Amino acid sequence: MTHCVEEAKAQLRRQCVQHRTEIRAEILAEASAAIASHVTALDIWTGSRCLHCYVDSMVGEVQTEELIRIALAEGSQVVVPVVPHGRQRRLLHALISSLEEDLIVGPLGLRQPAVQQA
Numbered sequence: 001m002t003h004c005v006e007e008a009k010a011q012l013r014r015q016c017v018q019h020r021t022e023i024r025a026e027i028l029a030e031a032s033a034a035i036a037s038h039v040t041a042l043d044i045w046t047g048s049r050c051l052h053c054y055v056d057s058m059v060g061e062v063q064t065e066e067l068i069r070i071a072l073a074e075g076s077q078v079v080v081p082v083v084p085h086g087r088q089r090r091l092l093h094a095l096i097s098s099l100e101e102d103l104i105v106g107p108l109g110l111r112q113p114a115v116q117q118a
Helices: 002-021 025-041 043-047 065-073
Strands: 050-052 077-082 092-096 103-105 111-113
Touching: 025 043, 025 065, 050 065, 065 077, 077 111, 092 111
Parallel strands: 050 077
Antiparallel strands: 077 092, 103 111
16 A cells, blocks of 8 residues: 555655756746735734745745845845755755855755855
């Protein structure tokens, strides 16, 4: 039974990745901007002082750069995940103050803070 569930989950993941890769860049950009606009219009955004989200997205996922820029411009703290190099299976988190200065390319090909910052 477990093998069947694992196999079904793996197949579903492959299908989701395939669907995401088929999303046109302009549609993804529009949807990402709409999501950022929606999130920043929420009442909870107004009172928040910290945002936690990924920096880069995998192909076809929501682009978060605009949301992070807005949070930084408003003086909020921004915390992002950090994937350590090697075989460690734990996710770290780090505070950033700039998208341009605080990030390196991590092991998954996504921008993230250096592990020392986490």
